[in-house]
Amino acid sequence: MLRSGGADLTIAGGIREFGRATPAALAVRDGDRALTYAALDERSSRLANALLLLHLKPGDRVALLCGNRLEYPEIAAGIAKAGLVLVPVNPRLTAPEVDFILGHSGARVLIADDALAASVPSFTGAVICIGGSSLGLEYEGWIGAAPAKDPWVAVDERDPFCITYTAGTTGDPKGVLISHRSRCLTFYATALEWGLGPGRRTIAVAPMYHGAGFAFAYAAVYCGATVSMLRSFDPHLLLDMIRRERAQSVFLVPTHAQLIRGAVREVPELPSLDTLYFNAAALPKVLKEWVFEAFPGVGVHELYGSTEAGVVTNLRPPDARRKAGSVGHPWFATQVRVVGPDGQPVGPGEPGELYSRSPYLMNGYHDNPAATAVCTTDDGYLTSGDIVVADDEGFISIVDRVKDLIITGGVNVYPRDVEEVLLTHSSVVEAAVVGEPDDRWGERVVAYLVCREAIEATALDAHLRARLAGYKVPKEFKIIAALPRNAAGKVLKRELRSTP
Structure with missing residues (x-):
């Protein structure tokens, strides 16, 4: 019987493929810096080899502390090529908060923006600095000295590619284990749903250390598109970038729309833009109506999900107005059930807790089997922690968080x-x-x-x-x-x- 072997899905796969298929195509732009797919493939291989020269073993963790910038995709791909696990860290955290994540994850290497040196705690592992050398080795010289040949370390697609830490709404943050398979399938579905494929252009607006920000920005380079980095959010700068970069599909959170609405008297014409998709929080009906008016002719999607579950539902443009307030139907390859306090399914129009089962679900919480057991069922469903209502057409509306x-x-x-x-x-x-x-x-x-x-x-x-x-x-x-x-x-x- 044939086995997949080296054909397992990994998040480095798309960069490898388009590094050969469209080597001269633009993969990443960051201000006046840019990388073609050939350069992105080569630089990520150099980074993989540089990490392996530090005597890391498959499954070892590498933390990354930086904002949206050109290096983010190559670092993620390079870590995957080396068979290691990425630990993205929020650059807004304090040194004690960063220290907890480094310790809990067991990170052996930290790659950090030199400008964030004040957020770096005392760390016994290797430190690599982007844009400086105040904390350790300088990034460009470090990868430049490493071999350019792809190491092709074997990776099982069900193994984690990253440990993403939650915001810690109760107690310490929890590390969410996300597999290569989960995110690769998310990337392909993203290309199908929101058009992030070869020849398309998008902007990394949401921070890439966050699950959704990473998934929807990295999907571009995984699927042959171009992603431009927005370093920090500014309504005028974003609109200018969409116009200048001729972006077509852009992911936003409702707060971005609210800030644009408050800062811009009239949104300029953006002829390239055809798709907006929103996530992270419910898009209020009043704000959603403003989005329709401000971006005429643009398809507006509202999706729902979480770091642990991935994308769960999507409300597509044909129903965006008719079902305003809904987050749509279950996404590709996703099953949902809505249950009451007794654990039994509820009928249309009745509130209940939402559970989902899909290939996008997390592997569990790192080093926390008790927390994993609390939110999962024996038959593979994961609770959202949200109360929802499904109408008689199957459209799901989020009523509120269970805890709220x-x-x-x-x-x-x-x-x-x-x-x-x-x-x-x-x-x-x-x-x-x-x-x-x-x-x-x-x-x-x-x-x-x-x-x-x-x-x-x-x-x-x-x-x-x-x-x-x-x-x-x-x-x-x-x-x-x-x-x-x-x-x-x-x-x-x-x-x-x-x-x-």
Whole structure:
């Protein structure tokens, strides 16, 4: 019987293939720097060999601390070519937070942007510096001295290519083990769904250390397209890059759309752009309608997923307006089930917890079998931790996080219901609703708001009471300058609950 052997899927595969098929095609652009596929293939091989010369063994971990820049794809591919495991690190973390990730992952090498030296803790492994040498070996000289021949270290496609650390919403961050197979299939499905294939152009807007940011930027070089690096988000700079780079498919999070809306009076014509796809948090209906108007003729997708599950659902352009508020149907090769508190499936229109099963699921949490067991089932499903409703056509809508459900006076309140109505008020820019302890009701509903102008609580109360049941109306409205968010754009409600 034939075996796949060396044909196993690895995230280095696409770069190897297009390094031969289209060597002169542009793979990565970063300002005035650029790499062809031939150069990307060669440089990633040099990096692989440089790592192997450090006497690393297959499966050893290599941490990467940097933002979106030209070197990111070649480092990820080179680590894979060497049979090692990438540990992407958020460049916004403090040295103690970085220290935890390096220690927990067991990283033996750290590749870091020299500009982030202040975030690097004391580390006993090898340190390689991009753009300097204050912490260790200088990156360009290090890879330049290594052989250019691809080492072709054997990799099992079900082994992890990376350990991605969660934001740590409760306790220490957890390391999510993501396999080569999971991400390679994600890349191919991304090319099919959002057009990231040969000859296409995109921009790495979301940070690449994050699961979605990496998947949707790296999918470009895996599938023969071109990705341009946006170093830090700026609405005007992004729109100018789309025009200048003639980008066609671009991934954003709702916060990006909100920032563009607030900074730009009118979005300029962008004739190359044909696809926008959103993830990380629910796209409020009011904001989604603005996206339709600001980017006419552009297909708008809204997808849903997580680091642990990968992409779970997608709402495609033909249904984008008709099913606004939904995240669509299960994605390619994905099965879902919606269950009630008793673990039994619920019917259409009934809220329940969403579970999914697909080839994109994580392998588990690194060194944490107990946490893995809590979120998985014996038959291979993974909980999303979200409460959803599926309608009679199978379209799924996210009601709220299980942990964000508010129980006030024994009645369930889903914060998103209240947030959507708050956003229909002309003065409200952003809204987050949480439950806070209350001696009488158990929890009281509290709204945190970012507003365009001063507004009285009585006016907000009246606006909501005309549209919501009384028990859903917040007992308190707190106006703040900005909602706390992680790098993926998700609101950190735990921080709001601790706001005095």
